[in-house]
Amino acid sequence: MSVALRDAIKTMVKETFEGPPGEGSMFTESRPNSGIFGTLNQLSADEASIAVNETTIAAHADHTRFYLWGTNIILKDGKQPEMDWEESWKIHFVDEKRWKQIQEGLRHEYVTFWERIDTIEWNELLIKEALASLAHSAYHLGAIRQMLKAVKM
Known part of the structure; x- marks a missing residue:
């Protein structure tokens, strides 16, 4: 993978999870904490x-x-890996402890992903997977932010 493509993926992943780096944004709101972590x-x-x-x-x-x-x-x-997609949607209620665990687990997977982008031997399959994960995460950021409007009424 070219350095430019790798760096672009990292920039977009970081904005998805951490929010924009300062003034301006590629696709989230320009204000701080508008990524997944700040929203949650x-x-x-x-x-x-x-x-x-x-x-x-x-x-x-x-x-x-x-x-x-x-x-x-x-x-x-x-x-x-073998993945039970239905199981990943079964959360209906969380207490503060479980909510914190979910957020910490998400942050751990993000950091692992972020670090792995720099260290793996890229091929077409892995590039597609990284881009799909970026798109998937950005989709859920949008969904969460829309849900937030109903939750915070």
């Missing part, structure tokens, strides 16, 4: 457990963690 940090466990269209922000957050976990395995081993 403003929610209590009770708020993350409010159902919006039959799912919760907690479920979206954990599903994003689960997807990133799978991506990290693929980037490490070159093949997808």
